[in-house]
Amino acid sequence: MQRIYEQYGELTRTGPNEITICRPDALELLDGPKNNNTRDVWYDILHPRRALVFSRQPDEIRALRQSWSKAVSSKCTLTGLKEYSPRIVKLSDDLVNCITSYNGEPVKMNDVMSWFSFDAMGEMTFGEDFGMMRDKKIKKQLAHQREALALLEPFNDATWLAHAGFSLFPFLPVAKNCASYRRNVLMGNSISAMVAGSDTTRAALIGIWYYMCHHPEHMEKIYNEVHGINVDDVSRLVLLPHLDAVLKEALRLAPPATTGGSRIVGPARLQVNDQFIPGGTKISAPKYVIHRRKCSVS
Template identity: 25%
Template sequence: MDATSPPDVGVQKRPSIAIILLFIIIAYPVLKVLYNVYFHPLSKIRGPLLHSASRIPYVLSLLKGWSVQDFQKLHQRYGPIVRVAPNEVSIAQPEVWNDVFQLRQYNEAVRHHHEFLKDPVWWQPHASATGRVANILTAIDPEHHARLRKVIAPAFTSRALKAQESFAQRYVNLLVERVREAAIASEDEIDMKDWFIFTTFDIFGDLGFGESFNCLQDSRYHPWVARIFGSVKAVVWVVSTRYWPALHSLLLMCIPPSIQEMANEHRRQIEDKVRRRMNYEVERPDVFSPLMTARRDGKSNNKLVAMTMDEIDALFSSLVNAASETTATTLTGTLNCLVQNPSIRNILATEIRGTFDDQSEINIDALRDLPYLNQVLKEGLRLCTPVPWVLPRQTPPEGAIVCGTFLPGGTSISTQAYTMNRNPEYWHDAESFLPERWAPEALTDKDSPFYKDRRDGFQPFLVGSRACLGQHLAWAELWLITAKLIWNFDFEQSKDPERRLKWETQKTFMLVETQPVWVKVRPRALA
């Protein structure tokens, strides 16, 4: 056959490798979407089609900061259990606290407990200021978490709090002084959000590191504290890319040197403060004392009790935010509710001012049993939840029945506290600030409109082995700060409607991105 001969009709050309690869690239995502929507083990769980098909809508909601509000709308439409991503469900039903966060018996033959472990996408330590060392918040392994918690737990007991009260009192009194100065010096309104943040960070700075951040002393943010707030949003961006490993790796490579230097500086600040505290020769009843005791004791029962230095650094890197910002958020939200409801504010002022003749009489033991103060703070925690949604846990390998629905092994479950706390099916007049719903008679009087409120769904400090370790300290700060401010000052809502804070419009990046709460403050006229 010469070069001019026509090709043999019977010979068929094979498709090139490039065409095959192109077909696979196009077909794979289509087939993946079809599988997610129609054949995935979660395909029977109700939810929007786009969320079931792809993780993208979920991530976009997170990055915009509207996940809490978006999930609330999804629950209003689809019910208490919603499929929000191919392998994740969102639950807003009170039974979730017991079903997911408490230990459960699965295998009766071997009597073996299975836990819903934290989802590694969110909880696996990332390359941050403290490296990849797990701390008490991020530890996924239950035994690792139990060891860390055992070491630090003595610092957060009710007994320890009595010895620590003087630290809190000092900064709360300084807060009162600063607010009084600001109220006298200015005819304008005051943003109380910043003052709450100054106070809670200064308290933990002293309790944790043996030295305040001096936010109250200087009436401004410590540069390190300001950087901490900015880092929370960055963490959401970095963690969200973990759903696509290639994108995650690319993002980490693209982090500017200046950002990396900020992380390094944060690590150096932690290490410097921790080591200065370790060199104190005077014993202090603070958060650090149990760590020093554990390191002196060394080993117990052939198990390492003491934390390593890397673990201590990681612990305080997390606690400085968790123990401060959440309490400040609750205080901001509660005061905002009080100024919007003058009658409630007046009842609270009557209780506090009628109980104490002098500010020096206000202490934790005296405040612990003040009925209306506690009702106000619980209602503030309900409506202004400092942790609006609990980051995902995963079902054990064999799957589990959660809130009456079977979920296969490895399913991620996020818990929507914000949605539960505002669900009209669980709470009478759910969106209103009504402290009387927490009155004792509301629990026993069947004629009370609040009798059927689902108080079992209200868990601001979580439950189970991962319940908030610092809740006693948080309550102490809530009591002292609220009581002393109400005893000393009259607060009024901003006269400018544009300045009035509507809590529901705030964004959330794991924690609430709290906006200013502008109030008019008048020192109380004492006889």
Template identity: 30%
Template structure:
């Protein structure tokens, strides 16, 4: 009799795997599946003899896992691609490898070992070839965003929208806030924060302190984005300290480093343990953003004020703002993260290199002598070396080192290799931006490759810091304006150098890959230039 029960449990395990789990996506249902299994196992213990229930459960799990392993190793469409055996079996190996949030290093090691196409998960392919960018986001691409983008579910946002039609409609709403006219208006919002940034640096000079440029640039990024999204700043530059919500946000983002490879586990953690450990920080941050958006919705529109991004989003949702609250909350969270952290990351990279090699700063300074340093359009047009420095920093310090996964909806051909439909694709910018066959002396910071020596860029397809096509960063022009203005203002006013005994290597050496990059600490010594004009 026990053998019959064992056979039934085993058959059920195999049937569930082949009848359900290998078809479609199940990560969002992972909490329900987990709880359903616990309930079923408990009921078996209640209504059947403990020996019989244990026999059924054991054989069910054994056959389910055996079926999964056999399929993934011998029959999966990706079985012909090279990669670690453990990666074929489960993404949990990736969680362990990326436990210190250095996924960019993990993937680069795999590239060196296996080549341009590496199976990094049961249903995941990491492609290091530069053709991957156009394949996943080009105008002819049929790929969609992968499961990771259900992170905010059931909250919604432009960044996490996985349905192309939905994303396109939301993108049109966002585009209203990033017209040429809107960008020109935003400049008047940015300039006071750059002045506050200068005040912080001046205070460090006065007290003979070395400036913690990492904190300053993050404060600048979050303060400006708070103003853009909620029409009020986090006020960190003014108060000279971190805002508690930004601290919560950065702590919550830290879990994305090791857990990004397993979106199903993130769903279980968020749904079943929402107040445990760092997860509580995430939900407190989400609640704060929702509260701020509710307050913003109540404000009457003042036509004398410069519109913020929320102005355009609320205008699209004015027929029923409350029904659109999940969109508005999700967009506010992602706008603050996507708008502040990448800008801060690139600015940290720029000033690390300028402090390492003052030659770069002096070349920019020479360009600025006859340019209005408060006009980003003039800077873009008349300061080619400044543009080259920013472009090279975007390459060497990518804000999105390995994130941005896509999923094939049908078979695609990338660099001559056929990739099946239904497969998650990873395009690690960190590695692709450092390919020697795409960039001469790829590991060196050489702005001249973008200005004067174009032959040093061997394959332009390998450079996509803001993404490609309709999935490119909606705020890329604003981010570029931020970086132009900050770099020009600080280089115009200050000499800068690294403190004695510091090399700046910690910026990349200690960088964490937490979907967005979190660079290591950078400290810079500033000295006011002779006859420097006051911008206070």
């Protein structure tokens, strides 16, 4: 997408009915509070399973959001962080031990961060980790997830293939034994939590490690910031300015979702500067390109 932007400019036709927008205001145009767009058909990939992040219907999104709103509110988020903090601290200790065990030999951080993020997701979502850092081994759960995620891009405009796969190979059969939720809702939310809670975390952590290794002076500054404070106290960590700046800058340069979700322009059409995009057009805004434009950070 970076090469396409450099060659063709801010608005580029990247498909028969698709426009890619590489402008700083594109993110708000796609997902801002006043937008009239709907999610692309790709979000039907889990159908008939239902999940907040994969729903395309506004009424259904509002209904599903109610079950998540309390969990992600600022008050409950801080309470949840305090509750889960000991578990994450333990996983952090496992991470340190895992890296130390290589005794100075090169470490494949891609694998290590995959183990860590999946263990953390297990703690947060299912109440227990998968022991991947302790075993230094990719479990079948992670292998299956990687294989499934690798198919998302080819299925972008052929979601019926994914539907066939879900029908032929049931995912998360444990959901059948849960009587308090409908199976489709439980499975949809479980898949969402597994993907959002592990893969994006893994990508973010790998990006942070990459830039820290290339700029070790920032690693030293962070070490000086955390030295002498209780690193188990989340409320103290969020107040460290250089740590916060490094996290934000790494996410800007290497966003976990590099292209972002596509949208379908509503009937009222979309105006981008002096250009009008008709309703029914598929649009996307690649974060990787937008975040690196000088006009986005000036």
